[in-house]
Amino acid sequence: MNLTKTSALVGLTAVLVGCSAATTVPTTSAPTGATSSASGATCSYETTGDASKPVNQPPTSGIANTGTVDYVVKLNGSDVGLTLNRAAAPCAVNSFISLAEQGFYDQTSCHRMAAYSGFEMLQCGDPTGTGMGGPGYQFAEELTGAETYGAGTLAMARTSQPTSQGSQFFLVFGDTQLAPEYTVFGTIDAAGLKVIQKIGAGGTDNSQGSGVGKPKTPAVITSVKPR
Numbered sequence: 001m002n003l004t005k006t007s008a009l010v011g012l013t014a015v016l017v018g019c020s021a022a023t024t025v026p027t028t029s030a031p032t033g034a035t036s037s038a039s040g041a042t043c044s045y046e047t048t049g050d051a052s053k054p055v056n057q058p059p060t061s062g063i064a065n066t067g068t069v070d071y072v073v074k075l076n077g078s079d080v081g082l083t084l085n086r087a088a089a090p091c092a093v094n095s096f097i098s099l100a101e102q103g104f105y106d107q108t109s110c111h112r113m114a115a116y117s118g119f120e121m122l123q124c125g126d127p128t129g130t131g132m133g134g135p136g137y138q139f140a141e142e143l144t145g146a147e148t149y150g151a152g153t154l155a156m157a158r159t160s161q162p163t164s165q166g167s168q169f170f171l172v173f174g175d176t177q178l179a180p181e182y183t184v185f186g187t188i189d190a191a192g193l194k195v196i197q198k199i200g201a202g203g204t205d206n207s208q209g210s211g212v213g214k215p216k217t218p219a220v221i222t223s224v225k226p227r
Contacts (some may be wrong), residue, residue, distance in 0.1 A: 001119060034091045034142055041065040043091035044139060046163070051136030052127040058098035061126075065090040070227035071100065073192070076199070080171070080192030081204075081227065082154055084104065088186035090144040092156050092165065096185065099135060099167055100224035110171075110219035115200045116211035120174030121149075122219060123157055125167045133185045134166035141165060143196055147180035152193050154186035 034041040041063040064086045073080040084093045099105060110124035111131050120202040140163040141156070149155060149172050155166035158181075171188055173196040188196070202217035 009179075010062075018132050020077075032059070034063070034089075041090040043092075043094055045095070045137040046139065047136060048138050048166075049136055050133070052133035052167075053102075053104050055099060055102045055104050057137050058095050063090045063094045068186075069093070069097070071097075071224060072227050073105075073224050074222045075185075075192075075195055077222070078192075078195045080195050081189035082186050082203045083189070083190070084154075084186040085184075088214055089183050091139055092142060092185035093141065095135075095167075096169070100116060104135060104167060105221050105224045108221050110199075110221065111214060112208075112212075113200065113204050113211045113215040113219075114176075115204055117174070117213075118177050119211070120151070120200055121170045121172045121176055122215065123168060123170045124219070124221060125157070127154075130169075134168065138164050138166050141181070142183045142185070145180050145182060147178075147182065147184050149176040149178045149182070149184070151175055152182055152188045152190075154188055156183040156185060158182065171196050173200050 025204055039062055042061050043063055045060065046055050066087050068086060069082040069084050071082045071083060071084060084096065086093050105125060108127045109129045110122050111126055113128045114121050141158065151172055151174050153172040155170055156165045157170055158164045165183060173193060199215050199217045199219050202215060204211060204213040204215055205212035
């Protein structure tokens, strides 16, 4: 697939997800993905098939939907601090924490990267390292329509279809131009951003176009734990 800068910024599905047949991202409104009440959020996770690693689905009710929680991704031996925003995306945070607690992300490689001005992100979360793996379930986006993807943003990847988030996520290490169609569920701390930028500086293998493909510097997650 030959992605130019223009096509990559307009049809981002091929970079942010592992569905090679998709070329565009729908612009229609997506469901919020969570129903909130005084007892917390209710989330829906739809079974899609076999998981890339054996995992249980996350809880679906009484989900924390206020405040933040801090996690640390050990990436290439260095700490990448994440602040997960439960208020903005309770279902995405709930899923991420559930998978982290079950070791789903441990010993996995970030399989895709874009590294040029206007489009700088590292995509992770697939134990197969192919971009096609997932947790065996999917769930809806949590969007306001005002999402932006500046350096330090943590967001969910998805297929070309709404309600298709799974385990894959992307770490934005340089201001990236995307339509507000990807759930933002946290931020990356300054020290962690430098770790990812170092990987970005190594470039990609250009397997999906100039500046897009597998990172030349292997990006390996050994653990994801609460801070």
